[in-house]
Amino acid sequence: xxxxxxVAERAGVSTTTVSHVINNTRVVSEDVRKRVLAIIAETRxxxxxxxxxxxxxxxxxxxxxxxxxxxxxxxxxxxxxEDAAFKVGYNIILCNAYDDxxxxxxxxxxxxxxxIDGLILVASGSDDELASLLGDLHVPMVVVxxxxxxxxxxFIEADHETGGYLATRHLLDMGHRDIACVSGPINLxxxxxxxxxxxxxxxxxxxxxxxxxxxxxxxxxxxxxxxFSQLLALKKPPTAIFASNDxxxxxxxCAASQAGVAVPRQLSVVGYDDIALASYSTPPxxxxxxxxxxxxxxxxxxxxxxxxxGDVPLRREMLQSELKQRQSTxxx
Numbered sequence: 001x002x003x004x005x006x007v008a009e010r011a012g013v014s015t016t017t018v019s020h021v022i023n024n025t026r027v028v029s030e031d032v033r034k035r036v037l038a039i040i041a042e043t044r045x046x047x048x049x050x051x052x053x054x055x056x057x058x059x060x061x062x063x064x065x066x067x068x069x070x071x072x073x074x075x076x077x078x079x080x081x082e083d084a085a086f087k088v089g090y091n092i093i094l095c096n097a098y099d100d101x102x103x104x105x106x107x108x109x110x111x112x113x114x115x116i117d118g119l120i121l122v123a124s125g126s127d128d129e130l131a132s133l134l135g136d137l138h139v140p141m142v143v144v145x146x147x148x149x150x151x152x153x154x155f156i157e158a159d160h161e162t163g164g165y166l167a168t169r170h171l172l173d174m175g176h177r178d179i180a181c182v183s184g185p186i187n188l189x190x191x192x193x194x195x196x197x198x199x200x201x202x203x204x205x206x207x208x209x210x211x212x213x214x215x216x217x218x219x220x221x222x223x224x225x226x227x228f229s230q231l232l233a234l235k236k237p238p239t240a241i242f243a244s245n246d247x248x249x250x251x252x253x254c255a256a257s258q259a260g261v262a263v264p265r266q267l268s269v270v271g272y273d274d275i276a277l278a279s280y281s282t283p284p285x286x287x288x289x290x291x292x293x294x295x296x297x298x299x300x301x302x303x304x305x306x307x308x309x310g311d312v313p314l315r316r317e318m319l320q321s322e323l324k325q326r327q328s329t330x331x332x
Contacts (some may be wrong), residue, residue, distance in 0.1 A: 080296020
């Protein structure tokens with residue numbers, strides 16, 4: 001691979017001139033500019049991003065932290081973020097915390113060393129070390145879905161309470177009254193908000209909440225399988241279950257099949273997120289669709305605006321979700 005010095009020698013100019021052509025930091029004659037650019041193309045010289053960042057104080061790199069990218073929800077959110085970032089010349093460094101706040105803190109140090117221009121954070125929970133590091137970061141930041149106490153940043157979320165309400169309201173409209181909820185971890189705001197929506201719909205329908213109909217798990221298929229198995233083993237099992245994400249719902253449908261319970265004839269199931277797999281489960285999953293791609297694009301737009309403009313009022317945006325009815329729900 002060619003070096004800047006080799007490019008300069010072939011063009012008959014100094015390395016400083018080559019640097020000015022690459023970084024647009026000084027006026028260079030059109031003839032010299034064309035000659036340098038032609039040799040860069042011919043030798044396939046790749047300028048050092050680190051060196052350029054030292055001159056421009058920009059790396060055109062965004063750091064992104066997600067709890068667990070094995071969840072297809074995050075993969076689809078990331079696609080919207082990457083597409084929007086690519087259009088404006090920004091790259092993404094993705095860090096996967098695997099739902100561990102300590103890993104978040106370790107990866108945050110790595111991103112600080114990479115001199116990122118901005119950070120997108122979907123938190124896996126919080127601890128004192130993480131809060132302290134975020135306070136010292138001093139780069140534009142967008143926090144997604146899970147607000148962190150004491151952290152000043154733009155905040156983008158979906159309306160999870162309304163989503164939980166829509167899911168439960170759909171089951172009520174189908175005639176179900178014994179409706180259970182499989183929730184995500186209690187320490188995550190989206191989990192809590194979806195349960196609040198579930199409870200609001202029950203109260204609105206004049207139904208009493210049953211404690212044994214609320215089971216908490218993690219946002220995985222295995223977690224859904226275990227939670228559904230617990231609910232279906234009750235003396236009076238539910239006729240419908242709202243699962244707080246699609247992975248749990250799909251794992252739960254598998255548990256129902258193993259227990260000899262037919263979906264939707266004997267058990268109606270609603271998921272949450274509308275991941276691509278939801279359309280291809282057996283049966284296709286009724287779910288609350290989050291605007292993942294649109295949310296990803298908005299997150300990037302807000303962050304780039306913050307990087308470019310700087311000191312403007314913090315933004316808070318809430319996007320709405322909608323129910324997608326498929327074949328996993330049926331009238332009682």
